[in-house]
Amino acid sequence: MATTADFRNGLCIEFNNDLYLISDFQHVKPGKGPAFVRTKLRNIKTGRVIDNTFTAGVNVTTARVEKRTHQFLYKDDLGYNFMNTENFEQISIEEKMVDKADLLKEGQEVEILVHAETETPLLVEMPAYVELRITYTEPGMKGDTANNPLKPATVETGATIKVPLFIENEELIKVNTTSYEYDSRVKEK
Numbered sequence: 001m002a003t004t005a006d007f008r009n010g011l012c013i014e015f016n017n018d019l020y021l022i023s024d025f026q027h028v029k030p031g032k033g034p035a036f037v038r039t040k041l042r043n044i045k046t047g048r049v050i051d052n053t054f055t056a057g058v059n060v061t062t063a064r065v066e067k068r069t070h071q072f073l074y075k076d077d078l079g080y081n082f083m084n085t086e087n088f089e090q091i092s093i094e095e096k097m098v099d100k101a102d103l104l105k106e107g108q109e110v111e112i113l114v115h116a117e118t119e120t121p122l123l124v125e126m127p128a129y130v131e132l133r134i135t136y137t138e139p140g141m142k143g144d145t146a147n148n149p150l151k152p153a154t155v156e157t158g159a160t161i162k163v164p165l166f167i168e169n170e171e172l173i174k175v176n177t178t179s180y181e182y183d184s185r186v187k188e189k
Contacts, residue, residue, distance in 0.1 A: 002062045004037040004054050012044070012113075014061040015052070019044045019115070019122065027056065044113070044122045047099070064116040067125070072108045080104070080124070082112065091121060098124045100177050102159040105132065126177040131186050132156055133172050140165030150182075 002013075004027075011022045020041035029035040035056035042049045054060070070082035070091070079094045080101065093112070095101060103126060104110070113123040137153035150162040161175055163182045172186040 001059050003059055004056050006062075007037060007039065012063045012065045013041075014063050015041060019063050020050075021123075023049065029056075047096075065122065066114050066116050067111045068114055070110055070112045070124075072104050072106060072110060074106060082110070082124075085109065093121055093124060097121065100126045102157055103130050103132070103155075103175065103177055103180075105130075105157050128177060129174050129183060130177055131172055131174055132159075132161075134163070134167060134169055137163065137167060137169060139168070 002011075007022055007025045009022060009024065013020055013022065020043055022039055023042050024040040026038045027035065028038060037054045037056055039052050039054065040049055041052055069085045071085055073081045073083055073090065075081070075095075076092075078092045080098050081090060081092050083090050091112075098104065108127075108130065110127065111125040112121050113125065114121050132155040134153050135156050138151055140151060149165055151165055151167075152160050153163045153167060154160055155173075155175070159180070161173075161180060161182055163173065167173065167182070167185070172188060174183040174186050175181070176183050
């Protein structure tokens with residue numbers, strides 16, 4: 001059991017007979033009336049985000065979850081297959097549970113949120129940034145640099161990212177997984 005004072009981003013709670021992750025919260029103390037906590041809760045199964053208001057100090061049931069590092073192996077008819085990097089066990093996860101799957105490449109390490117009591121995988125979290133190779137992009141026009149123009153580029157996973165005009169085919173770039181935006185070039189080792 002926890003109270004609203006224990007709320008933090010990423011806390012997993014049981015609410016309306018389902019598991020939710022707190023993605024945002026705000027304690028509010030109005031001049032008149034009792035204090036309350038405004039939250040944005042993301043349903044782990046559906047991914048839907050709901051707004052909910054809790055009275056300050058109310059008890060909530062927390063779910064015990066663990067983040068485990070897994071490596072993406074391959075995709076087949078059953079879903080995405082991952083290997084635990086500690087004990088080398090393999091698991092298959094449905095496509096709907098993999099967030100931002102179009103940025104996932106073989107060998108990529110991800111965090112899998114696992115319900116500790118039932119040992120069931122709940123959610124696959126991508127790292128904040130991934131390094132991907134450009135497979136195709138149109139050549140940029142020299143001199144066209146006004147207003148920081150962008151052009152579409154296809155990366156090795158099949159996703160389309162907007163990149164600056166100076167980026168060329170076969171370059172390795174860093175991509176922000178939350179916004180699908182180009183971040184920087186990556187120097188080859």
